[in-house]
Every structure is written in C-alpha cells, then in structure tokens.
Amino acid sequence: MVVELSVVVPMYNEQEVLPLFVERLRPLLDGMDVAYEVVTVDDGSADLTPALLQRYRREWPQLRVVRLRANSGHQAAISAGLATARGDYVVTIDADLQDPPEVIARMLDLARADGVDVVYGVRNDRSTDTWFKRNSAAAFYRLIGLMSSSTARADAGDFRLMSRATVDAVNSLPEHNRVLRFIVPAFNFPSDTVEYKREERAAGASKYPLLKMVKLSIDSLTGFSTAPLRIATFAGFGGAVLAVLLLVYTLIAQASGHTVAGWTSTVAIVAAMGAIQLLCVGILGEYVGRMYTHLQGRPSYFIAYDSLTSRPSQDGPT
Ligand code: UDP
Ligand code: MG
Numbered sequence: 001m002v003v004e005l006s007v008v009v010p011m012y013n014e015q016e017v018l019p020l021f022v023e024r025l026r027p028l029l030d031g032m033d034v035a036y037e038v039v040t041v042d043d044g045s046a047d048l049t050p051a052l053l054q055r056y057r058r059e060w061p062q063l064r065v066v067r068l069r070a071n072s073g074h075q076a077a078i079s080a081g082l083a084t085a086r087g088d089y090v091v092t093i094d095a096d097l098q099d100p101p102e103v104i105a106r107m108l109d110l111a112r113a114d115g116v117d118v119v120y121g122v123r124n125d126r127s128t129d130t131w132f133k134r135n136s137a138a139a140f141y142r143l144i145g146l147m148s149s150s151t152a153r154a155d156a157g158d159f160r161l162m163s164r165a166t167v168d169a170v171n172s173l174p175e176h177n178r179v180l181r182f183i184v185p186a187f188n189f190p191s192d193t194v195e196y197k198r199e200e201r202a203a204g205a206s207k208y209p210l211l212k213m214v215k216l217s218i219d220s221l222t223g224f225s226t227a228p229l230r231i232a233t234f235a236g237f238g239g240a241v242l243a244v245l246l247l248v249y250t251l252i253a254q255a256s257g258h259t260v261a262g263w264t265s266t267v268a269i270v271a272a273m274g275a276i277q278l279l280c281v282g283i284l285g286e287y288v289g290r291m292y293t294h295l296q297g298r299p300s301y302f303i304a305y306d307s308l309t310s311r312p313s314q315d316g317p318t
Helices: 018-030 049-059 074-084 103-114 131-147 164-171 180-187 210-224 227-255 263-296
Strands: 005-011 036-042 063-067 089-092 118-125 156-163 191-197
Touching: 005 018, 005 074, 005 103, 018 036, 018 049, 018 103, 036 049, 036 074, 049 063, 063 074, 074 089, 074 156, 074 164, 074 180, 074 210, 089 103, 089 164, 103 118, 103 156, 103 191, 118 180, 131 210, 156 164, 156 180, 164 180, 180 210, 227 263
Parallel strands: 005 036, 005 089, 036 063, 118 191
Antiparallel strands: 089 156, 118 156
C-alpha cells in the first residue's frame, strides 16, 4: 500500500480528548483525497487511551496503533512514530487539538506546490499558553541561540510536516534524547512555514509537568551545545594560569626572604597540583566533547545538490 501522508500522534493518557480528536481529524483526512495513515503512538498510557484506540481502529482502517511499553516522553513517542510511519510526507501533531488539524491540508499543499521538505507550523498567537510557559520558552530559546548554532524558531513547536527524505535523515540518527524541534532545522532542508493559532487544550490536562519541561530544556541544551563543556575547558585553563602566577609569586617571596618556614613549598605544591589538575580537566573536557559529537552521529554535511544525480529543480542553482 502506498501511503502519501502519515499523521503521527503521540498520546499519553488522552482519554478525555481522544474522541474529540478523532471526530475532528477523520473527516478532514477523508476529505483530503490522499492515501493516508494515522499513526497513534500510545506512550504507555495508564487510562482508557489504549482501549479507545483499539475500538476506533475497528471502524477506521487507516488508523494504526503503536504502543510503547513504558511512558517514554513526548519526543521519544514522536521518534517512535517517525520510525514506523510509511508516508511520503509525515505530519506530527499533538492529540489535544492545540494544533488545529485543518492546518495539515495547508502544510501538504504548500510542500507539494513549493517542493519543500519541511513545513513548520508557526504559532502566531500564543495567548492560550500560560504566562509562565510563554516567557520561560522565550528566555530558553534566546539562551540556546546564544550557546549553539541552532536556527530553530522560538514560535515553532512539534507541529510540522516532513518529507520522506527528512524523516529518513532523522531516523538515521543514533542519538538518544532527541529534541526534534532543534534537530530538524539543523538538517537545513528547504522549508516553508504556515502560521496558525495555538488553541486551548480541548479536554484533559497538560501532560507536560514542570519536571518534563526541565528535562526537555536540558536535552536541548546538552544536545545542541558543548558550551557547558567549553566552560570547563576555559575554567581549567584560567585556573591553571592563576596557579602558575601563584607559583611564581611564592618563588619571588622565597627569594626575598619574606616567608615563614615551610610556606613556600606548601603553596608551591598546591599551586602546581592545581595547575596540572585543572589543565587535565580542561583537556578531558575537550575530548569528551568530541566523543559526544561523534556519538550523536549527525552528518557533518548534507549534500543539497549534485549535478550528476539531482533533478534540476531540486534545490539546485537556478
Ligand atoms: N505526550 C506524550 N508523552 C508524554 C507527555 C505528553 O506522548 O510523556 C503527548 C501528549 O499526549 C500530547 C503531546 O505529547 O499529545 C503534547 O503534550 P501536552 O499537550 O500535554 O503538552 P503541552 O501542550 O501542555 O505542552
Ligand atoms: Mg498541549
């Protein structure tokens, strides 16, 4: 079966909103005139979500259910969906109707018309998010912008359309704790954006408590920046320089005779050891950083155009 469009939906304890979501999504997709599948990823729900999904599946042949063994988190659930989706295009969307499903059709039309690989859903109105969420998000994106070369937009979440090539690129990454909203733009595929209004959650409560938001922030920062490790390097070298200065000072003090017996050797040893240790920590930090980048396995480059194999219209020089 050829699938033109996959809709990947992560779900964690969404029994309240699930009926509303299905009611709104199905007629839209049925009316779109594409061969589609809906890949629901049940992220280890402990409520009626799995039972409801099984019930819907009986009367909705395009509905697929992927169940994770344990609650693994929003990003992991999306990753599982991307790994199993078969479509030429894949849209990821939240189950709580904060991302209006009507936008899916606009994304697909745009991708086809412009021949782009990614269409980002961009929130033009976040008034339904809490003050805390809006401001902490804005501050966080500024920080990540400063500390890494990320080009991710602060107003784009995980509502986006990706081409098969993009999904394959994401799936090829061996890294854990992926944060897709930063990884996808890093590939630099040709992209468009569609604006939409972020709605209020249609039913149920947020499945993103503060602790999960903190985890997402740490994953984003450590996944996209070795700046924290660099701080260790700089501190190490800075500390080593200070220790050497201290060593020089003790020797001068010794030579001029202004010291208590035993002071020079004690301070000199402390300073020398400190210098060596801090230097070594800094050097270790640099190698750990390199190992980490290597482990993440992201490609160092992506060829956008090769005259031998690419179609002329594809990202090529015009
Ligand atoms: N979600 C998930 N696993 C989790 C937490 C959330 O699959 O551990 C799903 C959730 O069911 C929803 C989406 O991720 O479809 C976004 O979660 P939510 O709407 O609760 O986050 P918020 O909009 O409050 O940031
Ligand atoms: Mg939500």
